[in-house]
Amino acid sequence: MPSVAEVLRRYGPAYLERYGAAMPPEHKKVLQAISACRTGELGTAWYVCQSCGQEHAIACACGNRHCPSCQWGKTAGWLQQETARLLPCPYFLVTFTVPAPLRAVIRRHQRIAYAALFEASSAALKTLASNPRFVGSSHCGFGGCCIPGAGRWSIILMSTTSCRGAG
């Protein structure tokens, strides 16, 4: 399976040519950093083995917080910490797909658009969750994130259902 960096090195230039004009500069910096990670483009560190004295060249990492190669250890630690904080109840993932005509607007105005998406989708879930036909509780929690992928943008919300008895 190719790494994210390998995919970006292979398809990144074509992606930037097609969507680069609409991308925020910080997104381009992330793509550039991950693409250059551990290739030698960012420099090389030399280490000497204390046993045999042989020199070893290690290509420098990007250290970008979005780079899966650089941050997997932090991600694993964070996931373990967050998993320990989960409530002892079932969770549901709900995905809302944004209509295609709105995606270009969202890409250009992400802060406002994501806030609006979260507000609208959480309001819809609260309405459905309060209906006894579904969850029957007004005590549900939500967390959201946006998943860009394959030309579509979605927002995911999580809702706990064991609140039915707690409310």
Ligand SMILES: [Zn+2]
């Ligand atoms: Zn990296």
